[in-house]
Amino acid sequence: MSTLFISDLHLDESRPQITKAFLRFLFNQASKADALYILGDLFEAWIGDDDDSEFVLHIKEAINRYAAAGVPTYFLHGNRDFLIGERFAEETGITLLNESTVVNLYDTPVLLMHGDTLCTTDSEYLEFRAQVRSPAWQAQVLSQPLAVRREMAKQLRAQSKSMNAMKAEDIMDVTPSEVVAQMQAEHVTKLIHGHTHRPNRHIVDLGTSQGERIVLGDWGDQGWYLNVEPDQWSLVNFPIPPAK
Known part of the structure; x- marks a missing residue:
């Protein structure tokens, strides 16, 4: 009896070893779980649920097989894959969650977040986040051809790397007072999130x-997951072999 949590895999065609590790994880460590929660940034970038690339279709099919085998699978948007929508959920069998969700884990209420909104000192990112989460911006982007969106995703990734390289380490971590505020507002004593790596x-x-x-x-040189059992919580890591 266990519930598993993962985040920040940043699946991308350029990192086939991470995709292989994810698929092994689904059908090995996670195969007997009570539930699997993916807390954002499953993908390095998401250009829309109509993405018809072989890479995306392969991952969709694997998640669908996993969920269809009887493990309830939940997804919470990250800062890289916030455009995942209902079509993706229908095609994979996952359940989409709100960006702040409280779940009951073996009689313990737990707050789940991706974690980016906890980094309140990163004002530059929060302004960008407000822009890309607006329905108008998303509708405009999703109206573009796939080829245009793929190019936009490349540019946004390059921009993100450049911005992060110039930021102080503490700016890219959570704000302690915001953590307390969120936990108190939701009346929980447990918070699980990703994002900060x-x-x-x-x-x-x-x-x-x-x-x-x-x-x-x-997930990079190693993979990570949280294994929650009724009487034990374990943060687990395992090696990921490099691509051959």
Whole structure:
């Protein structure tokens, strides 16, 4: 009896070893889970649910097989794949979650987030986020041909890398006071998120009680997942062999 959490795989054709690791994870470690939660940035970029590339179709088919085998699978948008929509959900069998969702894990209420909105000192990113999450911006982008959207995705990735390279490390991490505010607002003592690529478990002082913030890791040289059992929470990592 266990529930698994992953995030920040950043699946991309340029990193076939991560795709292979993800598929092995689905049909091995995650095959007997009570549920699987993907907390954003499953993909490095998402240009729309109508993406017909062989790479995307292969991943869709694998997730559909996994969910159809009986494991409830949930997805929460990240900052890279926020355009995933209902069509993707229907074709894969996943359930889309709100960007802040409280779930009951073996009688413990837990707040789930991607984590980007917790980084309140990164004002430049938050302005960009507000733009790309607007319905008008998304409708305009999704009206473009796939080839145009693929080129836009390349430009946005390059822009993101350039912006992040110039930012101080603390700007790209969560704001502690925002973590406390979110946990108190949702009346939880557990928070699980990704985004920062800094896997760890942190004690959080909630004033009248003590809580915990668990940060999922990104997938690169190693993969990460959180394994939650009724009496044990384990942040697990495993090696990912390089592409041959």
